Amino acid sequence: MEWYQLTNEGQIDSPAIVVYKNRIEENIGLLKTMIDDVQRLRPHVKTCKMAEVVRLMLDADIRRFKCATIAEAEMLGIAGAEDVLLAYQPVGPKIVRLLELVQKYPATTFSCLTDNLDAATAISNVFHGQHSLRVYLDLNVGMNRTGIKPGTHALALYKQLHELPGLLPVGLHAYDGHIHETDMTIRKEICDAAYAPAEQLCDDIVKVGLPEPAIIAGGSPTFPIHAARKNIQCSPGTFVFWDWGYSRILPEQPFHVAALVVTRVISVIDKERLCLDLGHKSIAAENPQPRVHFLNVPEAQPVSQSEEHLVVTVPDTAAYPIGAVFYGMPLHICPTVALYEKAYVAANNACYANWRIVARDRQIII
Structure with a gap:
């Protein structure tokens, strides 16, 4: 057969959808061989959406995760994940839901993204006096979906985040989902060019006397490129199940x-x-x-x-x-x-x- x-x-x-457990475990094992330190992995769970798959990753000593919805974040809290980034800027009722999530699962450290002062202030208003929420500055490195472009304005915003009560700025988030060229040489060239301003912003943040920010970068197509860098966290997601699309355009990923x-x-x-x-x-x-x-x-x-x-x-x-x-x-x-x-x-x-x-x-x- x-x-x-x-x-x-x-x-x-x-x-129906059928998942093949042994192959999921093999994919998790393969992912770990593609990076120098398992603690640099922050898989995105938008692909699996299942607590049982998260537990397989936890069993493999993966402790950090990324997600896109409050429900995905709650699933991670239920599964016992240690560090969860809501890779989304919460607005409206989502801010209150995020606070409730933080309070319900104290063993999990939650964080979120922000890319402008108004949204950050709204988050601050909800969390001030309740909890100190970690936030990452969301950078637009070419995806043109969310984020602020790295540069002078981004540096000013990152400094302003430190002045908002209830918020603890800890890093930068640079998602480059627009990069998916099959030729790895071309993909790496585009990826490096997109990442360079984020790296420069990190240096500028340190120069003004703030703590060195953590950097979370990339998705599945650029994972091998960012995995070769030092210290930054990588966020592939599709690897856990893989699909026909990526199997055709990302032949270097096994x-x-x-x-x-x-x-x-x-x-x-x-x-x-x-x-x-x-x-x-x-x-x-x-x-x-x-x-x-x-x-x-x-x-x-x-x-x-x-x-x-x-x-x-x-x-x-x-x-x-x-x-x-x-x-x-x-x-x-x-x-x-x-x-x-x-x-x-x-x-x-x-x-x-x-x-x-x-x-x-x-x-x-x-």
């Missing part, structure tokens, strides 16, 4: 695909077209087709998709009767995971448990 085939696939109601979608033939349209139960609600739909690659039917080509249906062409539909199971590798695994309430857990070609994808919810308790 192939590694992904399941002897008990008849017990799995499709569409991670194994550890999560698949399982779907079935529900209708035979004609001699060349089949319909599967893998609609928009079951596979991340933010990219153009093809959004999934079927390991056991690589010749299948998507031609149309709606909420509950995916129509594909194959050379001969006679080979795929009603109920035939397709094992699909998503183009983008992170938002695909968020579409499911639970994951089937497989080992030795059989599913033996379910793990709740608890952080797909916007709220757990807090």
Whole structure:
């Protein structure tokens, strides 16, 4: 049998997501070999969203984590993570929720991002007199999504953060998710150019007499580049499950695909077209087709998709009767995971448990 085939696939109601525990553990082990100090790792849990996967990383002596939502942060607190960065600037009710989170899980050190004085002041107003919250200055190093550009204004803002009660500025956050060139030479050149202003800002902060800030940089595509630097923390996330997209554009990273979608033939349209139960609600739909690659039917080509249906062409539909199971590798695994309430857990070609994808919810308790 192939590694992904399941002897008990008849017990799995499709569409479903299946995670392969042994391959997850292998990916965690591979990640640790790619950096000089495991304590420099700060994996992003937006990919897994499962406390059980977090515990596998904790078992591997990974102690620092990054997340994007209050629910993901709470999942980390529940799992017993020691250091959690909410890589998001909380605004409105999220600030109060973050305070409640900090108070509920005192064994976990929480922090968040900020990129302007108004937002930082609002956070300060909530935390002052309640708790001292660590904050990282969010830098725009080319992603053009959030953050302040490194330079004079960023230095001034970092100094102002030290004057706000309830806040403890501890570092800089530089996410370069816009960099994903396949050619590693080109990717490194672009990454180094994007990172240089952040490094200069760090030096400028020290020159004005403030403590040297910690730096958290990169995601999966630039992980090998930042891992070669000294001291900075690295935040890959997709490594834990990997996907079709990154397996094609990041050939230098040896991670194994550890999560698949399982779907079935529900209708035979004609001699060349089949319909599967893998609609928009079951596979991340933010990219153009093809959004999934079927390991056991690589010749299948998507031609149309709606909420509950995916129509594909194959050379001969006679080979795929009603109920035939397709094992699909998503183009983008992170938002695909968020579409499911639970994951089937497989080992030795059989599913033996379910793990709740608890952080797909916007709220757990807090």
